Amino acid sequence: MKKTSYMIVTLMLMFALAACGQNKNTDGNSAGSNVNQGTETPGAVKLKVGASPVPHAKLLEFVKPMLKEQGVDLEIIEFNDYIQPNTQLYEKNIDANFFQHTPYLDQFNKDKGYDLVNVAAVHIEPFGAYSKKIKKIDELKDGAKVVIPNDPSNGGRALALMASNGLITLKDGVGVSGTVSDIVANPKKLDIREVEAATLPRVLGEVDLAMINTNYALEADLVPTEDALFIEGNDSPYVNILVARPDNKDSEAIQKLAAALRSPEVKKFIDETYKGAIVAAF
Structure with a gap:
């Protein structure tokens, strides 16, 4: 009985020591700990x-x-x-x-x-001009439907780009701050409408010309350097x-x-x- 009791006590001590060692690793205080591996960087x-x-x-x-x-x-x-x-x-x-x-x-x-x-x-x-109906800007017909972004900064940018490509004329001095009301000449009588920028690629097939921000063009799998009829220069x-x-x-x-x-x-x-x-x- 004494020998059996001694063996039981010894086994209990061994299990206790093993448990202590395992807890040490879990707390990250021992080499070989796997805590935080593959997750966020500790202390980041x-x-x-x-x-x-x-x-x-x-x-x-x-x-x-x-x-x-x-x-x-x-x-x-x-x-x-x-x-x-x-x-x-x-x-x-x-x-x-x-x-x-x-x-x-x-x-x-x-x-x-x-x-x-x-x-x-x-x-x-x-910034670029895109169309699914024409291949060259010279093909744009009188009364064509054109959509531009409806926020002031991008709308003015679109109109300025159209003006620089001879489609419209804006009031002197308005530059990229122009609005549709600042158009003083519209030889082709283009029907210019303002649309939320994010929806421009989705309505491309329904209009004759869409002035689209490059990030939205890329999301729609358009390649600005290949698909745009005209585009801003690198000095934008x-x-x-x-x-x-x-x-x-x-x-x-x-x-x-x-x-x-x-x-x-x-x-x-x-x-x-x-x-x-x-x-x-x-």
Whole structure:
């Protein structure tokens, strides 16, 4: 009996020691612990960024591993409109956004009373004119239906591009701030209608000409350098920017993201992937 009792006590001690060793690994205090492997980086800063699917979210996905190595876990939240990314940023539901150009941000801040700020210029998306009914702009008939974005900054941009290609004439001095009411000459009596930017590719088959933002053109599998009847030059002032709030624009995580988006690796990715449809602005 004494021998049996001794063996039982010994076995109990062995199990206790084994359990202690197992707990040590689970707490991460021992070499060989698997805690957090394949999940978020321990101690990393979480950064939520809103973006349009193409090309903005694609560029963010490209820099995500780069940021992870620098202690920033990037969460990309896709939006399909031009309102919510700024609203969600202002309300602090996200930390930054990447979808817009400076004229749009300026107008949005003015209209909403926001104070969102430009952190970094990343790329230019040349604005283009598209059609499924004609192959050359000379084929555009009198009274043709033309759609342009209904937001002021992109609508003015579309009209300015139409004017530079001889379709209309705008009042002197209005530039890219022009509206339909600023058209002083319309030789072809074009029927120009304003449509939400995101819906422009979807109505392309129903109109004669659509003035489409490049990000929406790409989402619709249009190739701007091949499919556009005419397109802005690379000197366009409409640079797409990373945007944040005044309270976080100088944070380390935001600045790391800005640097990553303006890195040589991103420039090479833009050049090789988009082949002139998108142009790096750095």
